[in-house]
Amino acid sequence: MKHIAxxxxxxxxxxxxxxxxxxxxxxxxxxxxxxxxxxxxSDLEQTQYLINEEFLVEFTRLRYLLTDLQLETNxxxxxxxxxxxxxxxxxxxxxxIVLPQTLETGTYPHLRFRLGFVSADNSDGTYNDxxxxxxxxxxxxxxxxxxxxxxxxxxxxxxxxxxxxxFHMIRAVDASDPENLILEDTSVAVDLGVVTxxxxxxxxxxxxIEAWFKDPVSWDFRHWNTALMPNFQAQKVMYQNAQNVFxxxxxxxx
Amino acid sequence: xxxxxxxxxxxxxxxxxxxxxxxxxxxxKPDTEIHQPTPYELAIPPLFAEKLIAxxxxxxxxxxxEGVALGERLFFEKLLSGDRTQSCASCHQxxxxxxxxxxxxxxxxxxxxxxxxxxxxxxxxxxxxRFAWDGKELGLEQQALEPITNPIEMHGQWPEIIRRxxxxxxxxxxxxxxFGTPQIDSLAIVKALAQFERTLISGQSKFDRYLQGDVLLTxxxxxxxxxFMDETKGDCFHCHGSPNNPLWTDNQFHNNGLxxxxxxxxxxxxxxxxxxxxxxxxxSLRNLSYTAPYMHDGRFETLEEVVAHYSSGLQPxxxxxxxxxxxxxxxxxxxxxxxxxxxxxxxxLDDPQFIANxxxxxxx
Numbered sequence: 001m002k003h004i005a006x007x008x009x010x011x012x013x014x015x016x017x018x019x020x021x022x023x024x025x026x027x028x029x030x031x032x033x034x035x036x037x038x039x040x041x042s043d044l045e046q047t048q049y050l051i052n053e054e055f056l057v058e059f060t061r062l063r064y065l066l067t068d069l070q071l072e073t074n075x076x077x078x079x080x081x082x083x084x085x086x087x088x089x090x091x092x093x094x095x096x097i098v099l100p101q102t103l104e105t106g107t108y109p110h111l112r113f114r115l116g117f118v119s120a121d122n123s124d125g126t127y128n129d130x131x132x133x134x135x136x137x138x139x140x141x142x143x144x145x146x147x148x149x150x151x152x153x154x155x156x157x158x159x160x161x162x163x164x165x166x167f168h169m170i171r172a173v174d175a176s177d178p179e180n181l182i183l184e185d186t187s188v189a190v191d192l193g194v195v196t197x198x199x200x201x202x203x204x205x206x207x208x209i210e211a212w213f214k215d216p217v218s219w220d221f222r223h224w225n226t227a228l229m230p231n232f233q234a235q236k237v238m239y240q241n242a243q244n245v246f247x248x249x250x251x252x253x254x
Numbered sequence: 255x256x257x258x259x260x261x262x263x264x265x266x267x268x269x270x271x272x273x274x275x276x277x278x279x280x281x282x283k284p285d286t287e288i289h290q291p292t293p294y295e296l297a298i299p300p301l302f303a304e305k306l307i308a309x310x311x312x313x314x315x316x317x318x319x320e321g322v323a324l325g326e327r328l329f330f331e332k333l334l335s336g337d338r339t340q341s342c343a344s345c346h347q348x349x350x351x352x353x354x355x356x357x358x359x360x361x362x363x364x365x366x367x368x369x370x371x372x373x374x375x376x377x378x379x380x381x382x383x384r385f386a387w388d389g390k391e392l393g394l395e396q397q398a399l400e401p402i403t404n405p406i407e408m409h410g411q412w413p414e415i416i417r418r419x420x421x422x423x424x425x426x427x428x429x430x431x432x433f434g435t436p437q438i439d440s441l442a443i444v445k446a447l448a449q450f451e452r453t454l455i456s457g458q459s460k461f462d463r464y465l466q467g468d469v470l471l472t473x474x475x476x477x478x479x480x481x482f483m484d485e486t487k488g489d490c491f492h493c494h495g496s497p498n499n500p501l502w503t504d505n506q507f508h509n510n511g512l513x514x515x516x517x518x519x520x521x522x523x524x525x526x527x528x529x530x531x532x533x534x535x536x537x538s539l540r541n542l543s544y545t546a547p548y549m550h551d552g553r554f555e556t557l558e559e560v561v562a563h564y565s566s567g568l569q570p571x572x573x574x575x576x577x578x579x580x581x582x583x584x585x586x587x588x589x590x591x592x593x594x595x596x597x598x599x600x601x602x603l604d605d606p607q608f609i610a611n612x613x614x615x616x617x618x
Binding site (some may be wrong): 044045046060061124125128129131132134136138139140151152153162163164165166168226227230231 | 264305306307378381480483484485486489491492493495496497498499501504529570573574575576577578579580582
């Protein structure tokens with residue numbers, strides 16, 4: 001009798017454990033690096049970085065728009081996490097994205113998002129918080145919103161890092177005929193691959209800033225520095241180089 | 255003893271008497287009835303409601319009809335200055351979009367400051383709530399504290415100002431109506447001033463009406479808008495907003511290339527950061543026709559001088575904003591015609607109804 005009772009108890013314990021899957025909320029933590037060095041708000045206008053073994057650059061401002069955050073489950077279901085977030089390196093509150101959903105802990109084959117709005121969502125003036133942040137793109141360039149603003153200065157020696165650059169990414173537009181704009185959706189689909197979600201553990205995402213300037217196209221700051229928004233070719237190169245900019249982050253040195 | 259009375263006055267009568275006494279006391283009006291001020295509904299322009307997020311109203315200082323009225327009266331009240339000769343409106347004149355027309359303003363002692371008075375409108379949409387040219391004032395209430403006692407401005411003393419207002423035949427009751435207490439202190443004064451300032455809204459310029467389909471722009475104004483929004487020309491929109499950001503400012507801090515050597519550190523003096531030296535808050539481009547002279551130190555008397563600065567007068571420095579393009583060439587090199595068109599567009603942001611609004615003038 002005693003053995004039967006023990007068996008029953010074990011059965012109940014086992015079945016109750018198997019039904020209660022652990023759940024948690026998901027927090028994404030954004031970081032930034034350049035040449036494997038962490039880039040913090042305190043580095044803006046302070047720290048110089050060597051790009052493509054030729055250009056010394058310092059950054060003044062880094063803002064970008066993440067959209068369409070989603071997880072894919074093992075059975076191929078997409079879980080929509082949130083629609084968009086404006087990230088600003090100088091504003092720590094934007095570097096932590098706490099998503100509202102309760103998710104089962106475990107491994108998911110894909111964590112996906114985009115840099116910038118897809119054209120269907122990139123309608124002019126419709127997002128009041130982004131309007132208030134002056135994130136708009138002029139109508140003569142098709143309207144909508146910036147994808148990224150990376151501003152700074154560059155030079156080729158430490159004494160002369162003073163030439164401005166405005167690496168502003170938008171939906172590429174050929175505006176050579178102002179009456180007939182040719183728009184090309186250059187929002188960047190990012191798939192960070194397998195992600196493990198655990199309780200009380202954030203998912204760290206890193207932007208490798210140097211990647212914007214090196215792969216596959218080596219960026220020449222002398223050639224392309226300011227007024228890049230209406231530059232159709234420059235926008236397409238940004239799109240090419242954007243493919244390997246984001247990663248699930250590793251621990252970076254301070 | 256009480257129980258000995260029934261023969262004369264039955265106990266149930268005592269109970270009734272007691273009950274009526276209680277009822278009578280509870281129905282009596284209290285000696286000090288607390289006045290509840292009436293909520294004030296901010297008149298948000300349709301374009302602002304359509305394009306922007308909600309204005310910032312602190313939870314500890316909601317707008318009320320009585321608070322706004324008191325703030326307006328205090329804004330024009332010379333009792334707030336040391337010698338009773340100046341009010342806030344002495345330097346922030348409604349007919350000039352709440353500035354004066356001098357490079358620097360003189361205080362009650364005839365001493366001049368070192369900064370140009372900032373215009374006052376659409377302040378509730380400054381989301382970071384950093385006010386003044388250098389961002390030193392965190393919140394409108396905090397900002398309002400400063401000039402009243404500043405020795406080179408109104409040079410008042412709080413105890414004396416509070417004494418004057420308490421002795422005034424009307425202010426104690428006005429404060430009571432606004433804040434539920436006749437007690438007057440510096441906090442209540444700046445709260446009322448801030449409430450009034452949040453109601454100063456400019457959103458009826460010609461360009462606003464153009465966006466609403468009510469008027470057309472001239473050819474020069476249209477050209478000016480195109481230059482304003484063209485990254486290869488004026489590139490003004492990155493800092494000064496756009497038709498989608500009708501504040502016409504980002505309310506952020508930039509070094510716009512005024513000086514190669516800083517004589518005024520601006521934000522840098524507030525934060526202590528070398529990287530903030532020479533940065534000042536972007537002013538709104540609304541009402542420029544009424545707010546000359548321009549820049550934090552009022553160095554430019556005309557809009558022509560301002561546009562010429564961005565076109566060919568930029569000075570390089572360690573903190574100049576990279577958005578100041580072609581600094582090595584002095585600026586964006588606009589032609590004379592482009593500069594004139596740009597100014598024509600800028601003047602379309604003037605709001606004559608705002609400066610003529612009798613609600614914003616001294617009605618007391």
